Amino acid sequence: MTFRYDFAPTPFGDALAVFSEEGIVRFDLSEADDPSVPWLLEGVAQRLRAVPEADPGAAGELTALLDDYFDGAPVAFHEHLALDWRLAEGFTRHALQTIRTISWGETVSYGEIAVLAGHPGAARAVGTACRNTPFSIIVPVHRVVRSDGSPGHYGAHPERKRYLLDLESHR
Template sequence: MSYRYDFAPTPFGDALAVFSDAGIVSFDLSESTDPGVPWLLEGVSRRLGAAPEKAPGAADELTDALAAYFEGEPVRFDERFAFDWRLVDGFTRSALQAVCDIPWAETMSYGEVAVIAGSPGAARAVGTACRLTPLSVIVPVHRVIRADGSPGHYGAHPERKRYLLDLERDASASRA
């Protein structure tokens, strides 16, 4: 299996996009202002057991879809791109695949996702799956909220979650 990587701009900074022959393996928002920092690539390389090759332009189509999404279009990334789920398995994979089915501008609780993923009572495990997703933003884990209706966190960036929820809500309201 060969892997390649490129960077895609987002309102949060450039994201590392890693692709395999089967699809998008990882979409990682950097914690750094420098998207070229080696640790980003080292982490995904360690998890893949291989070092992706730099491939300028590999993320062009994804970049276009992200631009449309951030302009308020209801993009469903899993329908436009193949995902290579090799970095997740078991319940985590089931939970993240269930999250993909949450419609644009709608939300579900962690418990509701657990039920759909086949493990009622596994709300905390859904939270862990969302926090550790290798496909941030393009798997809409931001649409998963607490049972009380509050957004909860988004890794260490609850402001990003609020931004994404507001973006979808506002775009949806303007379409109505």
């Protein structure tokens, strides 16, 4: 299996996009200021057991969708992009596939996702799935909130989650 990577611009900086023949494998809003840092790509390569090759332009369709999204259009990424789920297994995959169905501008609690995913009481596991998603923004984990309606975290950047929720609330 061949893996390719490119970078897609976001308001948070360039994000790493990794693709297989089956679709996008990973979209990573890096914790680093520079997503091209070797450790980020090494981590992805280790998980894939293959070194992705640079492919400038590979993220063209994704970039166009992101541009529309950040311009305020209600983009359902999974309707336009094939997702390769190999980096999400078990309950994490099931929770993320459930989260994928949350509509633009809507929010659902971690506990509600657990129930919808068939595992009542697994709200913390839903939080872990959100934190470990291989598909930042593409699978809208930012739409999953605490039971009191407060946003909660988004990795180390809760301000990004607030930004995304605010963006979607203006439509």
